[in-house]
Amino acid sequence: MLKIVVDAMGGDNAPAEIVKGAIQALGERKDFSVVLTGDKEAIGAELGKLSYDQSRVEVVHCTEVITNDDIPTSAVRSKKDSSLVVGMNLLKTDPDVGGFVSAGSTGAVLTGGIMLVGRIKGVMRPALCPALPNSRGEQTLLCDCGANAECKPAYLAQFGIMASAYAKAAFGVKNPRVGLLTNGTEEHKGDTLHQEAHQLMKQLGCINFVGNIEGRDIMYGDVDVAVADGFSGNVALKSMEGCGKLVSTILSKELKASIWSKIGCLFLLKRLKNIKNSLDYSRFGGSVFLGLKKVVVKSHGSSKARSISCSVVQAVDAYRNNLIGTIEEMLSVTDLSGAKDA
C-alpha cells in the first residue's frame, strides 16, 4: 500500500495539528497509509484523542527536531535522528513511500530534499511551487517561490518545464500557458537575467510560453504557470499574502463594527463562507519541491490540521498522477545544455 511520510514535529503547531491533519487526510483518499515521524510519546498522545483506522497509521520514533533556528545544511548533516531526516530517508529507501510532507524549516526541507532525496537527472535547481487561487476560480502555479534566490536563465526555463509537468499531472491542464514574471509585459522588459530567460523560453518546443507577465497576472489567471526567480517569486507570494491579510483584517473589523453590520452578516453567512473558501489557498496544499526524485511537499510553517490534510492529499495525488514521471519525460525531450551559463 502507498505510504506518505509526515514530519510530525515540523511547524509552529506541531505535533498536535500535524497529527490531526494526517489523520483527516485518511478520510479524503483511500488505499494509502501515513507514517508519522517524531517523538513517539507526543504523537501517541495526539493520536489518542482521535479515532482512526490503526492499520493505516504507523509511527517511527525519532529523538531530534530541526527548528528554524538551526542552520539547514549542518542540521541535516548532524541531526540524523530528526523527524525530517528520518522521514526523508524513508522516502528515499522505502519503495512503498510515495511522498513526504513537512511544515518545518523551509531551508531544512530544501537542503534535505537535495542531499537526501536527490535531484532528477538533468535538473539544475529544484524549485518550490505553490498553487494560488486566481480570479477564474482555477489555480496558478508560481515556480520558483523561494528555493533559489540567485538564478540563471536556464534555471528559469527549467522551472517552466517542471511546473508545466505539474500543471498537467496534478491539475489536468492539457497545454499549460507559461508566463515569465517580470516588471512589464513587453518582451524587452526585465533585467538581463529575465531578458535572456525570455529568449530561451521562447525557443523551447515543449512548453506553451506566452511571454512576460506582471505580478497582477498571477491572480488574474491568464496563465497556468508563472515562472519566477526564487527572489522575486518569494516577494510576489508574500506580497499577496500581506495584501490578503490586510483585506481580512479590515473586513473583520468593519463587519463586527456595529449591531447593524452584525445583522447584515447574518444574511451573508453563506456568502462570507464562500469568500473565505475562495481565498483560502491552503486548499491546494503546500508548495511542491519540484525536481526531486520523489514527491516532497512543504506546508506553510503556520499550517493547521486542514492545511496538513490538504498537503497529504496533494502528495497522494501527485504520486498517483505520476508527477515525477511527467517531469522526467518533459525534461528528456529538452536540451538546455547549450544555454548560456547552464
Added chain:
Amino acid sequence: MLKIVVDAMGGDNAPAEIVKGAIQALGERKDFSVVLTGDKEAIGAELGKLSYDQSRVEVVHCTEVITNDDIPTSAVRSKKDSSLVVGMNLLKTDPDVGGFVSAGSTGAVLTGGIMLVGRIKGVMRPALCPALPNSRGEQTLLCDCGANAECKPAYLAQFGIMASAYAKAAFGVKNPRVGLLTNGTEEHKGDTLHQEAHQLMKQLGCINFVGNIEGRDIMYGDVDVAVADGFSGNVALKSMEGCGKLVSTILSKELKASIWSKIGCLFLLKRLKNIKNSLDYSRFGGSVFLGLKKVVVKSHGSSKARSISCSVVQAVDAYRNNLIGTIEEMLSVTDLSGAKDA
C-alpha cells in the same frame, strides 16, 4: 502663486477625467493654480462642463501626445510639442511651477524627468515611490517600484535615504523605519545585490534601518519605507494589486449573489464604503519620482478624476513641505562614493 502642471493628455481616461480631477483638486487646497497642457479644444470642451475659478486655471496648447506605444527616449526627444514635454519644460523653467502630474506612459515620465527636469546633485538613479495602505491605517512607501530594473547596492541605499526624506516631509514621520525587501528577514537572506545593500544600509547614519523585510511586511506596516530594486518592487506592487482585484471580484460576486445577500448589504452600506476607502490607495495620489530637481508625480494609467485630484494635492503638499530640500539635505550628509560599484 504656486502652479502645478497637469499633463491633460496622458492616461487611459484623458482628457476628460484628468481635467475633472485637476479642477477637483482646486477645491482641496487653496492658493495654487493648475496649468493644463494638451489640446486646447479638447481641454476646453471638458472645462466647459465644469464650474471653477477661471483665475486658477491656465491652458497651454500643444499639438502632440506621447502614448504607451512610443519608445520613451525617442518620443521625449522628437515630440517636442507633446503635453508631457511641454509640461516638463514648464516645470523646469518657470520658477512658479512647483510640480508636475501625469497619468501618461511611465517610461516617458521617467525619461522626461531625467532628461528634462534633471537629477538632484549626487542622485545616482531617481526612483518611483508610491504610498500604500497598511494594516495600521497608515502608509508604507515602496521605493523603487519600477524605474530601475537593474540596481547596484548603492542605488538601494540611496532609495532608502530619498524615501525617508519623503516620509518625513510629506507624512510627518519623525524617524522613518526603513526595511530592505528580500526573500526573508534574516540578515544573510537575498541575492548578492541585497546582501551587499544590507551591509551598506546598516552603516548609514542618516536612516533608521531596521533590516530585511518580506513582501507581507509592506502591508503589515512594521516599516514606513520598504526599499526594493525596481524589478522586485514592481513585482510586489503589482502582485498586491492583483490580489486586491481578486478579492474585490470575489466580494462583488458573492455580495450580489442572492436576494438575501443583497438585503445583508443594505445593513452594511457604511461598512462596505469604509472597506473600499481603506483599500483604495489612490487616496495617497500617485508615485512620486524621487531624486529629480522638482516634484514629479506619476499617476496610474487608469486614473479617474479622484486619483488625479489626489495626485495634484500630493504635488502641492510635496512642494510646500519642501520634499526636494529634505532630500538634498539628507543626501548632503551621506557619502556613498566609497560603496562598491557606486
